[in-house]
Amino acid sequence: MCSLIEIYAHDHKAVPSSSVIIALKYRHVQNDITYSLFVFFLRVTKQYLPHIARLCLISTFLEDGIRMWFQWSEQKEYIETTWGCGVFLATLFVLINLLGQLGGCILILSRNFVQYACFGLFGLIALQTVAYSILWDPKFLMRNLALGGGLLLLLAESRSEGRSMFAGVPTMRESSPKQYMQLGGRVLLVLMFMTLLHFDTSFLSILQNLVGTALIVLVAIGFKTKLAALTLVIWLLAINVYFNAFWTIPAYKPMHDFLKYDFFQTTSVIGGLLLVVALGPGGVSMDEKKKDW
Secondary structure, three states: OHHHHHHHHHOOOOOOOHHHHHHHHHHHHHHHHHHHHHHHHHHHHOOOOOHHHHHHHHHHHHHHHHHHHHOHHHHHHHHHHHHHHHHHHHHHHHHHHHHHHHHHHHHHOOOOOOHHHHHHHHHHHHHHHHOOHHHHHHHHHHHHHHHHHHHHHHHHHHOOOOOOOOOOOOOOOOHHHHHHHHHHHHHHHHHHHHEEEEOOHHHHHHHHHHHHHHHHHEEEEHHOHHHHHHHHHHHHHHHHHOOOOOOHHHOOOHHHHHHHHHHHHHHHHHHHHHHHHOOOOOOOOHHHHHOOO
């Protein structure tokens, strides 16, 4: 508390008035309450949050794998018609997606061969990006990249700290591949929020854009990362439930499948952010650098 008063006096070259001191005390109390609630949340959810994060993260792959099973003919016909590749290759595409996604989900949830499962799912994201022409749609491309960011964080979680290439030579903490995977994962995750920005002049949109941009920058650079990521989780969860309520649309309408796809892809990004909340930003972040200051 004294430090806030000292900072004010230094910046303004004057002793703060009683009203300013009261305002500083009030802000100090507010910060303490917010921080205490956040620490309490992390303590209570410490054992469960990583498991919830992984389940959310793989939800879009699980849903898509199940959809491949129930829409086998439609998916095969779409690939065959779009690419003119014949029945065999179209069937092989659907089969690879079905087995690859469901198998990857099972391995991740069971915590077996997680790295191989992540690499397999990376490959399927790339395959679908080309097969469904997502490469030319900026919105869907950014969402797929954000999904890849979540997988990158999961891969970082499953990896041990990078070892030195030379026996007896210690590896610098900052050069660990795990730290850079966490950085890459954070940066890719925030691409999801780039698709949610609305460029109009209404006050609500401007406010949402400003707050959202500030939060994604904090996550990307790794400053107040856990709190910023948790705030984004709450914001994204609210948007997801409100705008992607596929359960309110009859199953026979095309909009049902579109909203369902969007809902589970957003849920996967939420899973990636929950991993950031649970595990922290990693070594390449301002939060980590502050410890050395």
